[in-house]
Amino acid sequence: MTVQSNHTLFKPLSGADGGNIEIWFNDEALTVPAGRSVAAALLAAGVSRFRATPVSGAPRAPYCMMGACFECLVEIDGVPSRQSCMVEVKAGMRVRSQEGARDLPPTQSVDASLENAHGR
Template sequence: MNTQPVTISFDGRPLAAAAGQSVGAALASQGITAWRSTRKGGKPRGLFCGIGVCFDCLVTVDGEPNQRACLVEACDGMEVEGS
């Protein structure tokens, strides 16, 4: 496993991650389990299927909205925002 540490930001706060780790994994391993609210019910959502099928874990990455956190690999300086 690659353990080379990188720093990403989540909603403006710095977050330690390992290079190549998925953004979802970086968030979950810091105890962040939800980063999005549903449109209708405002319910919290995070990882579910973990393999890019369910689109529950959507985040904005470097300004690009609706990216699947389980697929995006974290890299140094990446800006991640929930919605």
């Protein structure tokens, strides 16, 4: 006996049914679902390569979709090494695939944040 249901195991978060928005991925305009993570929106738009590995250049895409694996790293609005599964997509957002090794923040900003934290 088969039970048919309109329920699904996976539902968008509340507010995720806000229609579509436009973002940019590698300088190409994409129309994606609003209210989703950047990773989910890019996957829905058919993007299958988010970054390349630093050693072999092999293509990578989201794996865990919960921030544990770092396979979905991209540059978002000029900030490298963002976990696309952990950032909500916004209209006009500019996303670029990340090539090679992860970038670290500039030394000056790290030094300044340490000074502020220590009250210097």
